[in-house]
Amino acid sequence: MNFSFSSYLKRLRSILIGVLIISFLPSIFFGIAPLQSMKLWEYTIENRKYSLFPDIFDKFFYSMTIFFTALLLGLLVALLLTFLATLLPRSLKRAVYGFLTLLESLPDLFIVIALQVSAVYIFKKTGLLIANVSGVYDNRIYFFPILTLSVLPTIQLFKITFLLMKEEQNKPYITVARAMGLGNLYITLNHVFRNIMTSLFQYSKTIFVFMLSNLFILEFVFNLNGIMTIMLNTQGVSFIITVLFIAIPFSFLFEVMESYRGGLNVQKEDAA
Amino acid sequence: MIVRLLKQPQFLIGFLFIVSFILLSFIYPSVMDVQKESKFLYDENEVIVGIAPFSPKDMPPFGTDMNGKHLLYLVLEGAKYTILITLVIAFLRIFFALFFSLFHRKSKSTFFDDIVQATLYIPTAILAYMFMVPLFVKDATEPMGMMTLIVVQCLILVGIGVPPLVSTFSEEIRSILAKDYIVSTFSLGSKKPYVYYKHVLPELSSKLLLLFAQQAIQTLILLAHLGVLAVLIGGSKTVMMGDIFNLTPSTISLSGEWAGIIGQSYQKLLTAPWIILVPLSFFAFTIFSINLMIQGIQNSLESNKS
Incomplete structure (x- = not known):
C-alpha cells in the first residue's frame, strides 16, 4: 500500500475541472442559460422544486446501500457459480461460456424491465407479491432494485473469474499441488481462489463504472428517489455538487485500488 | 486480415446476422407481405371484439403497439435506421478519437484527461440527456428541420464517446512508440508523419476493429436508455390520442428507430409490456451478434500471435 493523499487531491482537481467544463458545455453550444428561475441549491422533478440539502445525503446513502449490497451479492454469487462451474465436465464448460456471452449481451434496460414486468405478471396471476416493484415517495424498496442491479455484475464477474480460473488451471503450482496429492476441492478453494481475487481487483474499476450507469437506469425504471435521479434533474451548480457526491468517494476507492495494485506489481517484480 | 476473420465461424455468424437484418429491412416490402396496421379485431359477424394494443397472442408474432401498428413491421422498418445510425456513430467516434489522439500526444494538454476523469462518474445517458434537452428547447423555439436535428444529435452522441477513446488511443500509441523498432526508425531519421502512417496505424488497426464493435454496442445501449428517457433521435411530436372523452397527449417518434418505439410507449409498460420488450430483445439480439463478432x-x- 502506497496510497498518497496528494495524488488523490490531484485526481479530484482534475475531476472538478472536468465536471465544470461538462456542465457548462451545453449552454455554450446551444446558447441557452440553465433555467433562469432555478436557484442554486434546487432541483426540479416534474416542475416541482426541492432543495438540494439535506435531501441529497439521505438519497445518496439510499443509492449507495443498493449499489454496494448489489455488488457484494453479485460477487458472492459469481464466486459460487464459478466454483460450481469448475466441477462441471469440460464439454459443459464451453456451453457455460457460450451461455454467458449470450447473457452478457442483454442490455441492462432489458433485464430491469423484464424483471419488473415478470414480478407484476406473477402478482396478477397468483396474487403473490414477491416484493414491491416501484418506489413511491416515502416507501423505500430494497429487494428488487438490489436483485436487478446485481444480475449484470454477476454475469460479468462470473465470466471474468471463469476465464481467470481457466488460465490459472494450467499454471505449474497447480500441477505441483496435484502431484502432491492434494484434492481438487482443496486446491481450488485454497490456492486458485486467492490468486483470482487479486486479479479480479483489476477489473473493479470497469465494473464500478458500469454499475453506476446501471444504477441510473434502475432508479429511473423503478422510480426510486436516489442520487442519480437528482443528477438527471439538475443543472449548473447543483449538478456539479451531485456529481462530486459520487466522485469523491468513488475516486477515493479507485485511488486506493490503484495504489494497492501498484504495490502488488512491485512485490511481483521483487519476487522475480 | 479480412480473410482470416472470415474463417472465424463466430465472426461470420454475427456478421451475417447484422447484414441480413439491414438487407431485410431494406427489401422486405417486395419480399414479405407484412401487414402494417390493424386497429380493431373483428369476429365472424364483423363485430368489433378488440381494440389495439393487441398482445402477441392475439396478433402473432409480436402483437401491435398502442396505435395498432404491427410490431414486426415497426421493428423491420426501424432496423435499418437503428443499425446504420449506430454504425455511423461508432465509426465517427473512432475516427475523431484517432484524429485527436495524434495531436493530443504532442500537446500535453490535460483537457481531455480532466473530462475523462469526470465522465467516469456520470452515466453516459445523463450526459447525453444534458446535451439533448437544450437542443430540443432550441428546436422548439426555432425549428431546424428533421435532418439537421438528427445530424446534431448524432454529433452529440459522437462527442460523448470521444474523450474516453482519446485517452485509450493515446495510451496505446504511447506504448507502440516505445517499441524498439520504432525508436530505431526514428534514429534512422524518419519523419513523424511517416512513422505514424507506416507503423503506428497498422499496429492499431487490429485494435480498431475491436474498439469499433465495442463502441457500437455502447451506442446501442445508450440509444435504448435515451429511448426510455423519451429523448428520441429525430425528435418527437406530441399528438392527442384516445377518444373525445379521454384525450391524452402522447409522443410519437418521427424516425422509426427502435429506441423510438420504446420511448413512445414507455408509459404503457405495465398495460402492454410486449411493446417495450420486443424492440428491447431486438437490441439484445443485435448486441449479441456484435459480441459474437468481437x-x-x-x-x-x-x-x-501464436
Whole structure:
C-alpha cells in the first residue's frame, strides 16, 4: 500500500475541472442559460422544486446501500457459480461460456424491465407479491432494485473469474499441488481462489463504472428517489455538487485500488 | 486480415446476422407481405371484439403497439435506421478519437484527461440527456428541420464517446512508440508523419476493429436508455390520442428507430409490456451478434500471435 493523499487531491482537481467544463458545455453550444428561475441549491422533478440539502445525503446513502449490497451479492454469487462451474465436465464448460456471452449481451434496460414486468405478471396471476416493484415517495424498496442491479455484475464477474480460473488451471503450482496429492476441492478453494481475487481487483474499476450507469437506469425504471435521479434533474451548480457526491468517494476507492495494485506489481517484480 | 476473420465461424455468424437484418429491412416490402396496421379485431359477424394494443397472442408474432401498428413491421422498418445510425456513430467516434489522439500526444494538454476523469462518474445517458434537452428547447423555439436535428444529435452522441477513446488511443500509441523498432526508425531519421502512417496505424488497426464493435454496442445501449428517457433521435411530436372523452397527449417518434418505439410507449409498460420488450430483445439480439463478432476478432488476433 502506497496510497498518497496528494495524488488523490490531484485526481479530484482534475475531476472538478472536468465536471465544470461538462456542465457548462451545453449552454455554450446551444446558447441557452440553465433555467433562469432555478436557484442554486434546487432541483426540479416534474416542475416541482426541492432543495438540494439535506435531501441529497439521505438519497445518496439510499443509492449507495443498493449499489454496494448489489455488488457484494453479485460477487458472492459469481464466486459460487464459478466454483460450481469448475466441477462441471469440460464439454459443459464451453456451453457455460457460450451461455454467458449470450447473457452478457442483454442490455441492462432489458433485464430491469423484464424483471419488473415478470414480478407484476406473477402478482396478477397468483396474487403473490414477491416484493414491491416501484418506489413511491416515502416507501423505500430494497429487494428488487438490489436483485436487478446485481444480475449484470454477476454475469460479468462470473465470466471474468471463469476465464481467470481457466488460465490459472494450467499454471505449474497447480500441477505441483496435484502431484502432491492434494484434492481438487482443496486446491481450488485454497490456492486458485486467492490468486483470482487479486486479479479480479483489476477489473473493479470497469465494473464500478458500469454499475453506476446501471444504477441510473434502475432508479429511473423503478422510480426510486436516489442520487442519480437528482443528477438527471439538475443543472449548473447543483449538478456539479451531485456529481462530486459520487466522485469523491468513488475516486477515493479507485485511488486506493490503484495504489494497492501498484504495490502488488512491485512485490511481483521483487519476487522475480 | 479480412480473410482470416472470415474463417472465424463466430465472426461470420454475427456478421451475417447484422447484414441480413439491414438487407431485410431494406427489401422486405417486395419480399414479405407484412401487414402494417390493424386497429380493431373483428369476429365472424364483423363485430368489433378488440381494440389495439393487441398482445402477441392475439396478433402473432409480436402483437401491435398502442396505435395498432404491427410490431414486426415497426421493428423491420426501424432496423435499418437503428443499425446504420449506430454504425455511423461508432465509426465517427473512432475516427475523431484517432484524429485527436495524434495531436493530443504532442500537446500535453490535460483537457481531455480532466473530462475523462469526470465522465467516469456520470452515466453516459445523463450526459447525453444534458446535451439533448437544450437542443430540443432550441428546436422548439426555432425549428431546424428533421435532418439537421438528427445530424446534431448524432454529433452529440459522437462527442460523448470521444474523450474516453482519446485517452485509450493515446495510451496505446504511447506504448507502440516505445517499441524498439520504432525508436530505431526514428534514429534512422524518419519523419513523424511517416512513422505514424507506416507503423503506428497498422499496429492499431487490429485494435480498431475491436474498439469499433465495442463502441457500437455502447451506442446501442445508450440509444435504448435515451429511448426510455423519451429523448428520441429525430425528435418527437406530441399528438392527442384516445377518444373525445379521454384525450391524452402522447409522443410519437418521427424516425422509426427502435429506441423510438420504446420511448413512445414507455408509459404503457405495465398495460402492454410486449411493446417495450420486443424492440428491447431486438437490441439484445443485435448486441449479441456484435459480441459474437468481437469473439471472432479476438480469436483471430490470438491465433495471429501464436
